[in-house]
Amino acid sequence: SYELTQPPSVSVSPRQTASITCSGDKLGDKYVCWYQQKPGQSPVLVIYQDSKRPSGIPERFSGSNSGNTATLTISGTQAMDEADYYCQAWDSTTAGFGGGTKLTVL
Amino acid sequence: QIALKESGPTVVKPTQTLTLTCTFSGFSLSTHGVGVGWIRQPPGKALEWLALLYWDDDKRFSPSLKSRLTITKGTSKNQVVLTMNNMDPIDTGTYYCAHLSSYGSGMNWFDSWGQGTLVTVSS
Numbered sequence: 001s002y003e004l005t006q007p008p009s010v011s012v013s014p015r016q017t018a019s020i021t022c023s024g025d026k027l028g029d030k031y032v033c034w035y036q037q038k039p040g041q042s043p044v045l046v047i048y049q050d051s052k053r054p055s056g057i058p059e060r061f062s063g064s065n066s067g068n069t070a071t072l073t074i075s076g077t078q079a080m081d082e083a084d085y086y087c088q089a090w091d092s093t094t095a096g097f098g099g100g101t102k103l104t105v106l
Numbered sequence: 107q108i109a110l111k112e113s114g115p116t117v118v119k120p121t122q123t124l125t126l127t128c129t130f131s132g133f134s135l136s137t138h139g140v141g142v143g144w145i146r147q148p149p150g151k152a153l154e155w156l157a158l159l160y161w162d163d164d165k166r167f168s169p170s171l172k173s174r175l176t177i178t179k180g181t182s183k184n185q186v187v188l189t190m191n192n193m194d195p196i197d198t199g200t201y202y203c204a205h206l207s208s209y210g211s212g213m214n215w216f217d218s219w220g221q222g223t224l225v226t227v228s229s
Contacts, residue, residue: 001155001168033215035153042202042222043145043153048215086153090212093166095143095155 002030002091004098011104018074020101022087025068030089032070034063037100038083046085047072079105108132110142110203110220117226123191124225128203130184135161141206142186143216144177148199158206159186195227 004024012018022032032050035043045054047063050070060075070089074081082105087098114126126144133140144156157177158166167175176189186203201223204216 001170031212035216037153042219043216044219045215045217048217049213054217088153088155088216090214092211094169095158095166095214097145097153097155100152 001094002089002096004087004089004096006085006087006098006101008099009102009104011106012074012077013106014079015076018077018081018103018105020072020074020085020087020103022070022072022098023068024070024089024096027068027070027089028066030065030091032063032065033088034061034072035086035088036081036083037086043086074103077103077105081105108205108218110205110218112201112203112220112223114201114223114225116224117228118193119229120194120227122193123189124193124197126188126190126201126203126223126225127180128186128188128220129180129182130186130203130205133205135159135179135183135186137161139208141208141214143204143206144188144201145204145216145219146197146199146201147222148196151199156190156201157188160206160208193227198225198227200224 034047037043050065051063110130141160143158205218208214
């Protein structure tokens with residue numbers, strides 16, 4: 001499977017901007033998705049096709065992808081955004097997930 | 107409204123075969139651009155993609171687990187069945203099925219997930 005690397009943890013203060021990175025070989029040539037998972041819950045899609053937001057996802061969530069790195073950005077982070085975040089991409093016909101990043105809102 | 111729910115045994119013994127069923131509603135697996143995937147998560151660890159069944163019956167598997175997996179449509183039109191043979195304690199985790207929207211090469215995403223089912227492998 002395609003290998004994606006994320007930092008294990010990121011901390012952010014409320015109302016500040018959080019950035020979570022995801023790196024992989026020529027990742028910018030692929031489409032990246034991001035999922036949010038809160039404790040005891042199923043993952044929720046928050047970004048698809050690098051930067052698109054599904055219906056119902058707040059505008060403070062945005063994404064970008066270039067070179068070997070994709071980034072999930074949360075502007076004006078709220079306490080409710082504390083969760084694990086996973087990036088995901090497709091290498092030809094197989095999917096790969098990143099190792100996940102625990103976002104802590106201090 | 108799309109909904110998916112996983113069902114199957116909560117405990118399996120080492121070397122046994124695990125059979126999980128995903129029962130879904132709100133979409134048809136015959137619709138172009140639709141798929142159902144399986145993803146698992148060991149306790150406290152990351153998500154791992156296992157398998158995918160497309161609307162046209164095309165199937166894809168994780169290269170590292172391909173020899174142990176099968177994915178098929180169930181006896182009911184709204185079911186997808188995953189089997190994994192030769193189960194080991196390391197396979198313990200929560201198994202999710204998810205709806206996939208597909209718009210071409212690489213343009214796929216899992217936009218609805220089931221609640222997951224915890225499978226423990228233990229003798």
